[in-house]
Amino acid sequence: MSPLLAALAPEAVLLVTALAVLGLGVSIPRARNAATSLALVGGILSAATLRFCPGGGVFLGGMISLTPLAGILQLVVLGLALVAIVFAADSFPDAHFAEALALILFAALGMMLLCATDDLLMIFLALELTSLPLYVLAAFEKSRQAPAEAALKYFLVGSVSAAFLLYGISLIFGVTGTTNLHALSSFPGPGDPLLLAGMVMVLCGFAFKVAAVPFQLWAPDVYEGAPTAAAALIASGSKVAAVFILAKFLFGGLGPWAGSMGAPGWAPVLAVAAAASMVLGNLAALVQSNVKRLLAYSAIANGGYLLLGLASGEPASLPAVLFYVIIYALTTAGAFGVVILVEKSRGGSRLEDFDGLSKSSPGLAICLLVFLMSLAGIPPLAGFFGKFYLFATALENPGLIWLVALAVALNAISLYYYLIVLKHALVLPAPDGGHFAAPAPTPTPTRALVAALALLVLAAGLFPNLLLTPLTRSLRPATAAESAPACLP
Amino acid sequence: MTSYLLLTLFLVIAIIFPLVPLAMAWAWARIFSPAKPGHDKQSSYECGIESTGPARVQFQSHYYLYALVFLVFDVETIFLLPFAAAFLDLPASAFLALMVFLLLLLEGLVWAWAKGILAWK
Numbered sequence: 237m238s239p240l241l242a243a244l245a246p247e248a249v250l251l252v253t254a255l256a257v258l259g260l261g262v263s264i265p266r267a268r269n270a271a272t273s274l275a276l277v278g279g280i281l282s283a284a285t286l287r288f289c290p291g292g293g294v295f296l297g298g299m300i301s302l303t304p305l306a307g308i309l310q311l312v313v314l315g316l317a318l319v320a321i322v323f324a325a326d327s328f329p330d331a332h333f334a335e336a337l338a339l340i341l342f343a344a345l346g347m348m349l350l351c352a353t354d355d356l357l358m359i360f361l362a363l364e365l366t367s368l369p370l371y372v373l374a375a376f377e378k379s380r381q382a383p384a385e386a387a388l389k390y391f392l393v394g395s396v397s398a399a400f401l402l403y404g405i406s407l408i409f410g411v412t413g414t415t416n417l418h419a420l421s422s423f424p425g426p427g428d429p430l431l432l433a434g435m436v437m438v439l440c441g442f443a444f445k446v447a448a449v450p451f452q453l454w455a456p457d458v459y460e461g462a463p464t465a466a467a468a469l470i471a472s473g474s475k476v477a478a479v480f481i482l483a484k485f486l487f488g489g490l491g492p493w494a495g496s497m498g499a500p501g502w503a504p505v506l507a508v509a510a511a512a513s514m515v516l517g518n519l520a521a522l523v524q525s526n527v528k529r530l531l532a533y534s535a536i537a538n539g540g541y542l543l544l545g546l547a548s549g550e551p552a553s554l555p556a557v558l559f560y561v562i563i564y565a566l567t568t569a570g571a572f573g574v575v576i577l578v579e580k581s582r583g584g585s586r587l588e589d590f591d592g593l594s595k596s597s598p599g600l601a602i603c604l605l606v607f608l609m610s611l612a613g614i615p616p617l618a619g620f621f622g623k624f625y626l627f628a629t630a631l632e633n634p635g636l637i638w639l640v641a642l643a644v645a646l647n648a649i650s651l652y653y654y655l656i657v658l659k660h661a662l663v664l665p666a667p668d669g670g671h672f673a674a675p676a677p678t679p680t681p682t683r684a685l686v687a688a689l690a691l692l693v694l695a696a697g698l699f700p701n702l703l704l705t706p707l708t709r710s711l712r713p714a715t716a717a718e719s720a721p722a723c724l725p
Numbered sequence: 726m727t728s729y730l731l732l733t734l735f736l737v738i739a740i741i742f743p744l745v746p747l748a749m750a751w752a753w754a755r756i757f758s759p760a761k762p763g764h765d766k767q768s769s770y771e772c773g774i775e776s777t778g779p780a781r782v783q784f785q786s787h788y789y790l791y792a793l794v795f796l797v798f799d800v801e802t803i804f805l806l807p808f809a810a811a812f813l814d815l816p817a818s819a820f821l822a823l824m825v826f827l828l829l830l831l832e833g834l835v836w837a838w839a840k841g842i843l844a845w846k
Binding site: 238255258259262263 | 818829832835836839840
């Protein structure tokens with residue numbers, strides 16, 4: 237077996253699984269459970285390959301670059317895709333169900349490749365491989381008007397931002413003559429205005445994926461209109477991969493062009509986008525009446541926090557940013573899981589649909605409490621530590637004090653809208669006197685997974701080192717990294 | 726800076742150049758052929774026969790599915806051609822790799838077929 241194929245074994249397993257799920261869907265059209273099981277088994281097999289025989293090394297001149305850090309991120313996005321597959325069983329319609337699972341697997345493949353590349357061209361290809369299945373997933377209920385509109389918006393904004401990304405890459409290539417990030421980093425600061433234009437265009441492309449202002453317009457509609465499992469994947473997995481590759485592009489490729497307040501570079505651009513995202517996301521979330529839309533605006537605000545971490549311009553902020561985005565993805569995936577279960581039993585995701593949740597299913601209400609309090613940053617949950625670490629790291633750059641102050645103030649505001657959801661779920665009585673509580677909650681895989689995610693968020697808050705140590709260790713210069721067990725020659 | 730000045734000059738010329746004949750045509754029409762609308766002049770001309778029905782006709786657009794499926798063959802051709810040209814110099818593993826690649830593409834076609842996309846509705 238060629239070394240490249242051996243190193244890409246997890247991705248190959250995932251691809252074969254996706255194709256097998258497609259074939260299963262065609263041959264046995266009604267086999268929902270079989271398709272889900274097959275997708276899960278394939279995904280777990282891929283994760284096991286990734287975990288226990290990780291392939292390391294750089295292939296094809298940096299097109300594929302499998303570092304220990306990339307391995308961790310790949311494992312995270314694969315796990316989030318598996319979460320989406322479990323959720324899909326409770327939120328996708330019967331028609332074309334196997335195709336939905338195959339699309340989730342294809343998107344996961346794109347995210348994994350996105351985490352493991354050092355080349356701008358491969359970044360573009362992997363981003364498209366991630367985005368195209370997500371567009372289709374968002375359009376899954378295309379016969380209804382709102383999802384069709386949301387998906388079209390997502391697709392159009394996405395294609396335009398992909399065009400921006402590609403044009404930016406071509407400008408950067410035109411000036412520097414390379415698409416490799418390491419080769420790019422040897423170029424001194426941005427003297428050439430053409431380089432600045434290319435850099436800003438690439439940032440536009442990434443800002444769409446992170447849903448940062450002014451590229452956030454698609455997010456609320458898509459989160460509301462897409463099947464909730466697809467929204468969970470868009471909010472969690474694709475965000476982790478996009479933030480990681482953005483950080484890699486900025487710190488690894490454009491490190492010398494960071495600039496600062498007053499000097500041209502990418503750091504001031506990110507700082508302004510971060511401030512705008514935090515303000516718009518947190519303020520617009522205050523008036524939402526649909527929990528999925530509320531989570532979308534919360535995602536925009538959280539995109540702002542992440543950009544704040546990157547805006548410091550120091551590679552030292554990388555562990556804080558990655559820790560925060562992973563915790564955020566786990567939390568928001570869990571929150572979407574609660575929304576799926578509420579939608580299933582009450583038929584909607586408006587705030588009123590959450591009334592009396594603590595009476596009808598107390599376990600679910602406690603999970604919702606954990607997720608939303610973590611998003612708001614209340615100790616001892618993981619979100620608190622993530623935000624604390626992120627802001628503390630950003631404060632080491634004295635030019636960013638205003639931005640951190642803004643973030644802390646807006647974070648206090650965000651507590652209000654999370655508490656409104658919790659008021660509906662925990663305090664308000666169910667309409668018509670609690671007759672909703674009729675069917676006893678049966679333990680479904682989604683329910684179990686939501687509980688597991690809540691425990692994970694709690695554990696990551698109590699013992700942040702469990703996640704932080706591998707992250708920081710893999711960021712150190714590669715010396716001890718080669719000690720991984722090799723199971724393929 | 727001078728190169729950008731030149732560029733601006735080109736831009737200005739590029740805007741003026743089409744505007745001048747347009748303005749001349751407009752002035753010509755204004756002076757020599759004033760508008761005198763009438764029933765026969767306003768009616769739409771379709772090969773001399775009186776036109777009936779609205780001009781907006783809906784037509785089937787699901788031909789795009791065939792265009793998408795054609796992509797399978799398109800990509801196959803693009804990759805098969807250089808493969809065939811270098812066929813004699815390639816090791817057996819390359820043949821195997823290409824067969825795997827063709828199988829991947831083929832599954833797309835089989836999937837579309839089984840889904841009934843090729844049946845004209």
